[in-house]
Amino acid sequence: MTTESSTQTLGFQTEVKQLLQLMIHSLYSNKEIFLRELVSNAADAADKLRFEALTDAALLEGDGELAVRVSYDKDARTLTIEDNGIGMSREEAIAHLGTIAKSGTGEFIKQLSGDAKKDSNLIGQFGVGFYSAFIVADQVDVYSRRAGLPASEGVRWSSRGEGEFEVATIDKPARGTRIVLHLKDGEESFADGWTLRSIIKKYSDHIGLPIQMPVEKYGEDADKADDSAPAWETVNKANALWTRAKADISAEDYNEFYKHIAHDYADPLAHSHNKVEGKLEYTSLLYVPGRAPYDLYQREAPKGLKLYVQRVFIMDQAEQFLPLYLRFIKGVVDSNDLSLNVSREILQSGPVIDSMKSALTKRSLDMLEKLATDKPEDYARFWKEFGQVLKEGPAEDYSNREKIAGLLRFASTKGDGDAQNVSLADYIGRMGEGQDKIYYLTGESHLQAANSPHLEVFAKKGIEVLLLTDRIDEWLMGYLTEFDGKSFVDIARGDLDLGKLESEEDKKAAEEAAKDKEGLVKRLGEALGESVSEVRVSHRLTDSPAILALGAGDLGLQMRQILEASGQKVPETKPVFEFNPTHPLINKLDNEADTDRFAELAHVLFDQAALAAGESLKDPAAYVRRLNKLLLELSA
Numbered sequence: 001m002t003t004e005s006s007t008q009t010l011g012f013q014t015e016v017k018q019l020l021q022l023m024i025h026s027l028y029s030n031k032e033i034f035l036r037e038l039v040s041n042a043a044d045a046a047d048k049l050r051f052e053a054l055t056d057a058a059l060l061e062g063d064g065e066l067a068v069r070v071s072y073d074k075d076a077r078t079l080t081i082e083d084n085g086i087g088m089s090r091e092e093a094i095a096h097l098g099t100i101a102k103s104g105t106g107e108f109i110k111q112l113s114g115d116a117k118k119d120s121n122l123i124g125q126f127g128v129g130f131y132s133a134f135i136v137a138d139q140v141d142v143y144s145r146r147a148g149l150p151a152s153e154g155v156r157w158s159s160r161g162e163g164e165f166e167v168a169t170i171d172k173p174a175r176g177t178r179i180v181l182h183l184k185d186g187e188e189s190f191a192d193g194w195t196l197r198s199i200i201k202k203y204s205d206h207i208g209l210p211i212q213m214p215v216e217k218y219g220e221d222a223d224k225a226d227d228s229a230p231a232w233e234t235v236n237k238a239n240a241l242w243t244r245a246k247a248d249i250s251a252e253d254y255n256e257f258y259k260h261i262a263h264d265y266a267d268p269l270a271h272s273h274n275k276v277e278g279k280l281e282y283t284s285l286l287y288v289p290g291r292a293p294y295d296l297y298q299r300e301a302p303k304g305l306k307l308y309v310q311r312v313f314i315m316d317q318a319e320q321f322l323p324l325y326l327r328f329i330k331g332v333v334d335s336n337d338l339s340l341n342v343s344r345e346i347l348q349s350g351p352v353i354d355s356m357k358s359a360l361t362k363r364s365l366d367m368l369e370k371l372a373t374d375k376p377e378d379y380a381r382f383w384k385e386f387g388q389v390l391k392e393g394p395a396e397d398y399s400n401r402e403k404i405a406g407l408l409r410f411a412s413t414k415g416d417g418d419a420q421n422v423s424l425a426d427y428i429g430r431m432g433e434g435q436d437k438i439y440y441l442t443g444e445s446h447l448q449a450a451n452s453p454h455l456e457v458f459a460k461k462g463i464e465v466l467l468l469t470d471r472i473d474e475w476l477m478g479y480l481t482e483f484d485g486k487s488f489v490d491i492a493r494g495d496l497d498l499g500k501l502e503s504e505e506d507k508k509a510a511e512e513a514a515k516d517k518e519g520l521v522k523r524l525g526e527a528l529g530e531s532v533s534e535v536r537v538s539h540r541l542t543d544s545p546a547i548l549a550l551g552a553g554d555l556g557l558q559m560r561q562i563l564e565a566s567g568q569k570v571p572e573t574k575p576v577f578e579f580n581p582t583h584p585l586i587n588k589l590d591n592e593a594d595t596d597r598f599a600e601l602a603h604v605l606f607d608q609a610a611l612a613a614g615e616s617l618k619d620p621a622a623y624v625r626r627l628n629k630l631l632l633e634l635s636a
C-alpha cells in the first residue's frame with residue numbers, strides 16, 4: 001500500500017471543463033485515438049529525458065532502456081500505459097494536466113456551438129491530447145515521478161473528468177508515468193490484447209520508442225496460474241520513422257508521424273523525405289499542413305522543425321532551418337554534423353546551419369511545386385491557408401524570388417471571379433502576340449479592382465490583367481520585377497505604354513488627340529492646381545471620362561494604408577489626372593467658357609476618378625455640393 005500525503009482537490013481550468021464535457025457527451029467517432037495520444041505523450045517524455053540526460057546522466061538512474069508498456073486487466077476493466085520517460089513533479093502534473101497551454105484554445109472554445117455533432121467534429125480537428133483518455137474512461141489515475149526527484153516525491157493525479165481532479169504526494173520508486181484508465185461501461189473492448197495491438201500498429205508504428213505489451217498466452221497455457229512476471233514483446237517497429245527507407249514507409253505511416261510531431265489532427269497535404277550524404281549528413285522529413293493554425297500571424301507562434309542530432313531529440317521549434325515565409329512547414333531534421341550539446345545560440349548561424357537552411361528551403365519550395373503540379377486541388381487548399389505567408393517570400397529570400405513567384409496565385413480578369421488561382425505561368429501561356437509584359441492592378445477589393453476604369457483599354461484589346469487585392473500585394477510587387485524574363489507593369493502607374501500592343505493607327509490617333517486637347521490640358525491644370533501633379537490625355541480609357549494615375553515612384557493606396565496603420569508619416573503624393581479625349585463630358589468641359597463652371601465640373605471629374613480608384617475624398621462635402629448643383633442645373 002502506498003502512503004499518500006497532502007491530498008488536494010483542484011478545479012480544472014474552464015476551457016478544460018468545457019472540453020471534457022464535450023468529450024464525455026459527444027459521439028466521438030474515432031474513440032481509439034486516445035491511445036495514440038497517450039503513446040505520443042510517452043514518446044515525448046522519453047525524448048525529453050534523453051535530452052536532459054545528455055548533460056546529466058544521473059537522470060537515467062541506471063535505466064537507459066526507454067520504452068512504453070501497455071497492459072490491461074479484463075476483469076478489473078482497466079488499461080495501463082506506463083513509461084520510464086521524464087515524468088512529472090506534483091507541480092507539473094497540476095499545471096499540465098489541469099490546463100491547456102496550447103495557443104488557440106480560446107479561439108477553439110469560441111467556435112464551439114453546443115451542437116454535439118458539429119463540436120465533436122471540431123474536437124477531431126483541434127485535438128485534446130491527454131484529455132482524450134476520458135473518451136473511454138470514467139476515471140483516470142496518473143502516477144508519476146520526475147527524473148531526478150527522490151522516490152518520495154511522486155504524485156498521484158486522479159479525476160473522473162467532471163470538473164475537478166485530486167493530487168496527492170506518493171512514493172514512486174520507478175521514474176516516469178503510469179496512467180491507469182478505468183474503462184467506461186461499453187468500452188470493455190479496449191481491454192483486449194488483439195484490439196490494442198492493432199490500434200498501436202495503426203497509429204503508433206512510427207514511434208521511435210518501443211511500445212511493449214505482455215506476450216499473450218493461448219490455449220491451455222492461458223488458464224494456468226502463473227505468478228512469474230509477464231514477458232514483454234515490442235509491438236511497433238520502434239525505430240525513428242525518418243531513418244527507415246522510403247519504400248518501407250506507407251502513406252499512413254507518414255500521416256500519423258506528422259500528427260505526432262505537429263500535434264495536428266488532420267492529415268498533411270504533402271511530405272518530402274530526404275537523406276543527404278556527403279560533406280554534410282542529415283535527414284529531413286518536411287510536411288505541408290492541411291490548415292493554418294489560429295496563430296499563424298502571431299509573432300510568438302510556434303514555428304520551426306524538430307531537431308535531432310544522431311537520433312537524439314534536441315529541441316522543438318528549431319527556427320533556424322527555414323526562413324520565416326516558410327514558417328508553416330512542419331517536420332524533423334536529424335543531423336550528424338551538429339554536436340549533441342548544440343544550443344539555440346550556436347544554431348543562430350554558421351556554415352553548417354546556413355547550408356542546411358538553404359537546402360531545406362529549396363526542398364520545401366520543390367515540395368510545394370510538386371503539390372501544385374500533381375494535386376492542383378490540394379494546392380488550392382494550401383494557397384487559401386498559407387498563400388499570404390508565402391507572399392512574404394520574395395522580400396525575404398531574394399535568391400529564390402523566381403521560384404517563389406512561380407508558386408504565387410492571383411485573381412485575374414480572365415480568372416474565375418475573385419478566386420486566386422492564376423499562376424504566372426498560366427498568365428504567360430495565355431499572352432497574345434506582341435505582349436511581353438505582365439500587367440497587374442492593385443486595389444481595395446476585388447469588386448473595386450475588377451470594375452476599375454484602368455482596365456478599359458485592356459478589356460477592349462482582350463489583354464489579361466492580374467487583380468491584386470490582398471493587403472500586402474503592393475508591397476509584394478515592390479520585390480517582384482520580372483518573371484520568366486517578362487517585367488511586371490502596374491497599369492495604374494506612370495504613362496501607360498502598351499508597346500507593340502498598340503497599332504500605328506492607335507498611336508497616331510492618340511497623338512492627334514493630345515495635340516487637339518492641348519488647350520484643355522492647360523485649363524484643367526489651372527483649375528485643379530495643387531491637387532494634381534500633371535494633367536494629360538489618356539490612352540487607357542474607352543468608357544470613363546477621367547482617371548487618376550500614380551507617379552512611377554509614388555506609394556499606392558495599399559502601401560499608404562499599411563504605413564498609416566503602423567503610425568508612420570506618409571509622404572504626400574499627387575496623382576496624374578488623365579482624361580478621355582473622346583468622352584462627351586470632356587467635350588462639354590472643353591466647350592465650357594465660364595471659368596467657374598469649368599472649375600466645378602473639373603473638380604467633380606477629379607473626385608469621381610478618386611472614388612473609382614477606391615480612395616476616400618479629402619473634402620467629400622464639397623463633392624456632394626458640387627454634384628447637387630450640377631444635378632439641379634440639369635433638371636432646370
Ligand code: ADP
Pocket residue numbers: 037041042044045083085086087088096097128129130131177263
Ligand atoms: P501536448 O502533448 O500537445 O503537449 P497533451 O494534452 O497530450 O498535450 O499533454 C499535456 C502535457 O502533459 C504534456 O505537454 C506534458 O507536459 C504532460 N504529459 C502528458 N503525458 C505525459 C507523460 N507520459 N510523461 C510526462 N509528461 C506528460
Ligand code: MG
Pocket residue numbers: 037040041129130
Ligand atoms: Mg500530447
